Amino acid sequence: MAPNVPWPGLDDEDLLLAVANTAHGEQDELADAPSTRAWWLGIGSPATTRESRPDVTDSVAMLRALRVLIRGLALRNNGVEPDLSGASGLDALPLRLDLHGTPSLRADVPGDLARDIGAATIAALLRATGRPGWSRVKACRGDDCRWVFIDSSRNASRRWCAMANCGNRAKMATFRDRHRSRPPRAPQSQP
Template identity: 65%
Template sequence: MTQAPGWPGLGDEALLIAVANTAHADQDEFADTDTLNAWWTGLDAPVATHRGSPASDGSIAMLRTMRGLIRGLALRNNGVEPAPAEFAGLEALPLRLDLRGTPTLLADPAGDLAHDICAAGAAALLRATARAGWSRFKACRGDDCRWVFLDRSRNCSRRWCDMTDCGNRAKIAAYRDRHRSAA
């Protein structure tokens, strides 16, 4: 796993997973500035020391769009064609190429937390999709889950984030459907 430049402690895939898994059930870590800041400071990495300006509502919406893009690509890697989504908000993100050290993308101007995370996510996405292991970056097939994970199985066949929860529910539902149609 390659470390995301400017994001010490978080590799590209770890950053993408952290962003993608910010909404589950009724909890949304990108609901507003306060929840975004709480999520940011709760990260288990030394990057949780952002000193820029607080995120605006528009930049938080852009961050939610980035989350949707990451989840959609991870679903596609797991054989699920996601519903068409609108990613036009990401096109408005002003980026600049930073060639000092490892080439990366930065928000221009830097400082807005949500824009900075989006820029780092875009750069991490470009690097991660170019690597041979990209097909292992998946989202759970559970309709009520969609948790993003790295498939570490030998043959890259994992479909659910957790076999005891999502996988078990899917297998029970398939079993009931088979027996319902047989009866």
């Protein structure tokens, strides 16, 4: 993989969504170096991507911390203040400014796939947050979801990844809470 070059066909926001949405439920595509490589190849990255070194546990943990950061910032864009304490592992990623061609960032340690992905993702995050459309990158408000998506609604008011799933559950919970707090109605007598 060339430093700071995401795979063909994906822009900055697509790369951010791809990294942010690597874990839901029991499946974590960034669980270890082999699963990270399989995910990377599975999303269409070039087959010439370098093999990760065997001692990349810290690098993969850094990618998981980056996922927490992206989800947290996207959740903030959706009006929820996130807990970003899980993003502290990003201190382990030394970056270098790359001035060849378009200025960007690259991993300081060559040959580590997870660090290369992390460097490209951080560069994409810095570019994306500086654009007017950044506020449309949101995370689902569903407590058990947090899927990151682009809000393409006209007034940028989308709250959930899908209204049919997370949105409907949230509205039903609000409905149940509202009706639990009401006193029961007294039966009306018939004349």
